[in-house]
Amino acid sequence: MATGIKDKVVLLGMGLTEFGERWNMSSDDLMVEAFTEALADAGIEKSAIEAAWLGAALDDVNIGNSAIPLATALRLQNIPVTRVENMCATGTEALRGAVYAVAAGAVDVALALGVEKLKDTGFGGLPIKTKGLANDLWMPYGSAPGTFAQLAGAYRARHGISYEDLKRGMAHVSWKSHQNGALAPKAHLRKPVDMDTILNAPMIADPLGLYDCCGVSDGAACAIVTTPEKARALGKALEDLVAVKAMQICTSHGWENAYGEWDGASVRNTQIAARRAYDEAGIRNQKADIGVAEVHDCFSITELVTMEDLGLSDAGRGAYDFLDGVYDRDGAIPAQVDGGLKCFGHPVGASGLRMAYEVYAQLTDRAGQRQLRDVNFGLTHNLGGQPSNSVSSVSIFGRL
Amino acid sequence: MSANSVKTASGYLPLLRFDRSVARKELRWSGLGGSGKGRRAVAGWDEDALTMAVEAARLAIGEATPEGVTFASTSSPFVDRSMAGLVAEALHLPPALATQDTGGSRRAATSALIRALSGTGTELVAAGEKRRATAGTTQIMAFGDGAGAVSVGPGAGIATCLATVTINADLLDIVTTTERGTPYESEARFVRDEAVSEVYVPGITAALDKAGLTGADIALAVVPEPVGGTYRAVAKLTGLTAPNLCEEIAAAAGDLGAAMPIFGLALALDRAKPGERVLVAGFGNGCDILVFEVTGAGDRSATDALGQGAVLSSLSRFLNLAGALVLDWGPRAEVNQKVSASTLLRHGRDMHGFVGGRDAGGNVQFPKTPVPVRPDATGPEAYEDVVLRDVPGRVASITADRLNFTPDPPFYFGLVQFENGARVTMEHCDVEGPTPEVGESVRMRFRIKAMDRQRQFRTYFWKAAPLTRPSLTEEG
Numbered sequence: 001m002a003t004g005i006k007d008k009v010v011l012l013g014m015g016l017t018e019f020g021e022r023w024n025m026s027s028d029d030l031m032v033e034a035f036t037e038a039l040a041d042a043g044i045e046k047s048a049i050e051a052a053w054l055g056a057a058l059d060d061v062n063i064g065n066s067a068i069p070l071a072t073a074l075r076l077q078n079i080p081v082t083r084v085e086n087m088c089a090t091g092t093e094a095l096r097g098a099v100y101a102v103a104a105g106a107v108d109v110a111l112a113l114g115v116e117k118l119k120d121t122g123f124g125g126l127p128i129k130t131k132g133l134a135n136d137l138w139m140p141y142g143s144a145p146g147t148f149a150q151l152a153g154a155y156r157a158r159h160g161i162s163y164e165d166l167k168r169g170m171a172h173v174s175w176k177s178h179q180n181g182a183l184a185p186k187a188h189l190r191k192p193v194d195m196d197t198i199l200n201a202p203m204i205a206d207p208l209g210l211y212d213c214c215g216v217s218d219g220a221a222c223a224i225v226t227t228p229e230k231a232r233a234l235g236k237a238l239e240d241l242v243a244v245k246a247m248q249i250c251t252s253h254g255w256e257n258a259y260g261e262w263d264g265a266s267v268r269n270t271q272i273a274a275r276r277a278y279d280e281a282g283i284r285n286q287k288a289d290i291g292v293a294e295v296h297d298c299f300s301i302t303e304l305v306t307m308e309d310l311g312l313s314d315a316g317r318g319a320y321d322f323l324d325g326v327y328d329r330d331g332a333i334p335a336q337v338d339g340g341l342k343c344f345g346h347p348v349g350a351s352g353l354r355m356a357y358e359v360y361a362q363l364t365d366r367a368g369q370r371q372l373r374d375v376n377f378g379l380t381h382n383l384g385g386q387p388s389n390s391v392s393s394v395s396i397f398g399r400l
Numbered sequence: 401m402s403a404n405s406v407k408t409a410s411g412y413l414p415l416l417r418f419d420r421s422v423a424r425k426e427l428r429w430s431g432l433g434g435s436g437k438g439r440r441a442v443a444g445w446d447e448d449a450l451t452m453a454v455e456a457a458r459l460a461i462g463e464a465t466p467e468g469v470t471f472a473s474t475s476s477p478f479v480d481r482s483m484a485g486l487v488a489e490a491l492h493l494p495p496a497l498a499t500q501d502t503g504g505s506r507r508a509a510t511s512a513l514i515r516a517l518s519g520t521g522t523e524l525v526a527a528g529e530k531r532r533a534t535a536g537t538t539q540i541m542a543f544g545d546g547a548g549a550v551s552v553g554p555g556a557g558i559a560t561c562l563a564t565v566t567i568n569a570d571l572l573d574i575v576t577t578t579e580r581g582t583p584y585e586s587e588a589r590f591v592r593d594e595a596v597s598e599v600y601v602p603g604i605t606a607a608l609d610k611a612g613l614t615g616a617d618i619a620l621a622v623v624p625e626p627v628g629g630t631y632r633a634v635a636k637l638t639g640l641t642a643p644n645l646c647e648e649i650a651a652a653a654g655d656l657g658a659a660m661p662i663f664g665l666a667l668a669l670d671r672a673k674p675g676e677r678v679l680v681a682g683f684g685n686g687c688d689i690l691v692f693e694v695t696g697a698g699d700r701s702a703t704d705a706l707g708q709g710a711v712l713s714s715l716s717r718f719l720n721l722a723g724a725l726v727l728d729w730g731p732r733a734e735v736n737q738k739v740s741a742s743t744l745l746r747h748g749r750d751m752h753g754f755v756g757g758r759d760a761g762g763n764v765q766f767p768k769t770p771v772p773v774r775p776d777a778t779g780p781e782a783y784e785d786v787v788l789r790d791v792p793g794r795v796a797s798i799t800a801d802r803l804n805f806t807p808d809p810p811f812y813f814g815l816v817q818f819e820n821g822a823r824v825t826m827e828h829c830d831v832e833g834p835t836p837e838v839g840e841s842v843r844m845r846f847r848i849k850a851m852d853r854q855r856q857f858r859t860y861f862w863k864a865a866p867l868t869r870p871s872l873t874e875e876g
Contacts, residue, residue: 123731133743137751138861140813140827146801154797157838206800254773258765260821264797
């Protein structure tokens with residue numbers, strides 16, 4: 001019988017580039033920068049890595065197909081290297097591949113690296129991708145803000161919250177992330193923004209204004225994972241080890257957008273992945289146990305709804321919890337402490353690993369000005385695609 | 401008297417009406433603003449001659465399956481692709497069907513109607529026009545976008561054709577070459593004089609004689625005017641005393657080209673009483689004249705189309721929609737939308753007809769997939785076709801997207817819940833007011849889905865539109 005992933009794998013080392021408009025850095029440069037930090041943190045030689053996973057979501061503006069660009073950039077010699085892509089959950093998928101390989105006993109040390117070079121598109125926002133030749137005949141070409149803005153109207157209809165209250169709750173989501181991003185040296189956006197500016201920003205996709213949307217960034221993030229035993233053998237102290245407690249992914253199969261029961265006000269994949277992750281990690285009271293959350297705040301409404309889907313806010317209370325400061329850095333469940341996608345940035349393939357990096361930093365007391373107290377468990381969450389057709393990942397990390 | 405009779409006749413106009421006084425004011429400096437009187441119907445960026453013809457045709461056809469479909473237009477979006485075939489697919493008609501595309505003259509629809517009336521089978525004639533013209537011309541203000549459709553067949557209908565006459569005359573009031581793409585006009589006085597003396601008077605006189613009627617016997621006339629005042633002169637010479645509905649249509653919606661006489665026929669049948677006679681003309685390098693005796697009532701679609709809409713008061717938006725203004729939309733508009741012909745052949749019929757499927761468990765979904773979306777489905781199932789175009793729907797989620805490129809921002813899209821259980825993420829169209837709310841009712845419209853601007857190709861699908869249109873009377 002399957003026993004899950006809990007405590008079978010630890011983060012041996014992690015690396016993260018500065019996110020942002022890295023005009024002078026290629027994808028290769030970004031990969032090398034993140035990997036160099038991770039390798040030093042892990043305290044191993046490159047030759048100790050036995051397998052690698054690359055997360056890269058947008059191949060047309062990044063590095064093209066296959067995992068060869070990673071093997072080439074890092075000169076990983078004669079080991080299996082695999083590229084994964086699962087929209088905004090891509091970085092987490094890369095980590096999951098490496099973690100599963102170690103947990104399975106196939107290798108002792110594995111690498112996961114996510115990279116995205118979005119600023120080479122030549123325009124703002126994500127590239128517009130085909131949805132497949134047959135789907136293009138009928139599916140709308142909605143932008144990312146447009147697809148997530150759908151949550152807002154459905155949420156208001158379900159919970160009876162006014163447009164104005166929801167806008168204020170969403171504005172607080174972004175306000176909080178800008179406050180936090182200012183304390184993250186590697187973040188893309190490091191400037192606090194006041195509530196009025198957020199509320200009065202130009203509309204992007206009703207009701208999402210400019211500050212309700214994360215930007216797009218260049219960046220890379222990297223993790224080297226191994227077993228607890230191997231980590232100890234490499235000289236790591238037990239108290240320094242951050243273990244993977246749970247990694248769950250749930251993927252749409254058409255129920256939301258084609259079957260007719262979904263009301264559009266929540267993301268069922270997140271709810272399912274969260275429930276499984278809490279079970280896998282042995283968490284019984286997530287509101288009390290989760291000490292830091294890095295969720296997929298691609299848009300303010302996404303973060304707001306996600307907190308309900310994760311069971312951190314009660315249904316219909318998300319906006320009010322944000323306004324009450326529950327998710328502020330000094331709140332009960334600090335979220336997006338590094339600024340999140342909103343301010344740290346969102347190089348798609350790297351984002352899941354960036355979230356793990358922040359949780360790792362918090363659990364190992366290396367978060368600098370952002371350091372929180374008494375964090376036992378950290379949660380990361382990605383939401384790829386769109387609420388009606390999504391990939392959702394929930395991962396939990398904690399000390400051994 | 402023709403063998404076939406008119407069974408139904410319908411009219412369709414796009415939502416927007418450009419107020420011509422705006423052009424007169426804005427272009428006063430140039431002297432190219434036109435008379436500034438009335439309004440013209442303006443197709444959305446995602447409408448063309450085909451989509452509007454489909455909208456008229458779906459009204460006219462009801463549940464019937466004709467033996468033939470004719471598409472008539474001088475502005476067909478394709479030169480060598482059967483639009484009649486796409487009309488048939490959009491209406492989910494069987495593939496074994498006589499289809500014909502006709503153009504080459506604004507008489508295309510009336511000529512097709514004459515042939516259909518002289519036959520013995522059931523036929524649908526659908527005409528649509530979205531004619532391009534350059535900014536500053538008389539035509540860009542005079543033209544209107546719209547469509548009409550008429551179904552004919554044996555037995556009693558709503559109108560019986562008493563006589564038809566065709567006059568050929570190579571009178572070039574306007575002429576559009578494939579190379580130029582937009583019309584070039586002749587002097588108005590020459591056109592009016594010759595249209596009267598060489599085209600209309602001989603045609604109408606002969607038709608009235610053939611029907612055994614005098615001009616005074618005609619209750620309503622549908623006589624397209626190449627130049628204002630043409631009908632007045634014709635009426636004097638032929639004894640016609642009836643009002644010309646084309647003057648009303650031209651003032652409210654513009655000259656609908658090949659669709660004008662069909663739209664006019666639909667409007668006339670809304671207004672005429674049984675026993676009254678209606679004269680319908682097609683004009684263009686001669687004329688077609690048809691004289692009808694009314695035996696039933698119209699479906700009021702043309703009346704509704706004239707009375708409903710939204711006023712467009714921006715000259716630049718109008719010119720953009722009319723294709724007379726080139727805007728550079730920047731890199732975000734550079735989306736490669738190349739269509740695969742094999743994919744289109746495989747899926748096109750279900751896309752154009754908006755055909756979903758009912759699975760073995762009774763659930764309706766779109767599109768059909770090998771394994772149904774129903775959670776307890778365990779493997780591939782056969783589906784019963786379910787056409788969604790007329791199924792009531794409501795908004796389940798929606799937004800006005802201002803980041804995504806569209807030629808007429810914003811881009812509305814979201815999830816639509818159909819009454820039969822199907823749900824489809826789709827684009828919205830014809831939204832002029834605030835963003836529709838969750839729960840609002842919508843209806844389906846056949847529209848251009850995507851424009852491959854690199855290869856000048858377009859695909860078609862259905863979009864959700866508000867259930868009703870505002871009244872132009874109330875709007876003033």
